[in-house]
Amino acid sequence: MLTKKVEEALNEQLNRELYSAYLYMSISSSCTNRGLKGFANWFMVQYHEEMLHAMKFYEYINLQGGRVALKALAQPPSEFSSPLEMFNKTLEHEQFITKSINDLVELSISEKDHATQIFLHWYVTEQVEEESNDNEILAQLRIIRDDAQALMMLDRELAARMTTVPTEFSKGVQAALKGPAA
Numbered sequence: 001m002l003t004k005k006v007e008e009a010l011n012e013q014l015n016r017e018l019y020s021a022y023l024y025m026s027i028s029s030s031c032t033n034r035g036l037k038g039f040a041n042w043f044m045v046q047y048h049e050e051m052l053h054a055m056k057f058y059e060y061i062n063l064q065g066g067r068v069a070l071k072a073l074a075q076p077p078s079e080f081s082s083p084l085e086m087f088n089k090t091l092e093h094e095q096f097i098t099k100s101i102n103d104l105v106e107l108s109i110s111e112k113d114h115a116t117q118i119f120l121h122w123y124v125t126e127q128v129e130e131e132s133n134d135n136e137i138l139a140q141l142r143i144i145r146d147d148a149q150a151l152m153m154l155d156r157e158l159a160a161r162m163t164t165v166p167t168e169f170s171k172g173v174q175a176a177l178k179g180p181a182a
């Protein structure tokens with residue numbers, strides 16, 4: 001079971017994960033408009049990852065007999081001056097999400113909710129990877145600066161990123177993670 005405080009905080013995090021998906025969808029569209037297909041692909045893969053993060057919260061709240069309370073999503077930014085600004089905003093957002101997950105862990109400890117604490121471990125590890133990916137690309141963008149040729153090379157590299165998470169959630173995250181029945 002979930003305490004009221006934990007249930008509310010899990011619902012807030014569900015909204016934040018959905019907003020993350022919304023934000024990356026917006027950045028992906030901006031990349032497409034600029035002719036940066038590889039960057040657009042990278043952010044679309046990120047969109048799918050965020051939908052998985054959101055759906056895991058959705059299922060966990062239901063599994064624990066809680067009530068999913070969907071809230072309005074904030075409007076994400078749609079104008080970006082450069083790919084560098086896109087990734088600066090992405091890292092800034094992921095750092096906010098990391099803090100939010102850490103606050104949730106703290107709450108689950110103070111509420112003596114061991115199940116939620118264990119559930120959140122996956123997100124703690126995931127956030128390390130999220131920030132590391134962003135920092136890696138940001139470092140490359142700082143080297144590239146205004147070099148259009150180098151930017152297009154990075155664009156080709158980012159085009160190779162594949163969606164490795166399930167994108168079909170109608171049967172639930174666990175079923176989707178297992179893939180189609182043999």
Ligand code: FEO
Pocket residue numbers: 017020049050053094097130
């Ligand atoms: Fe779900 Fe990128 O944090």
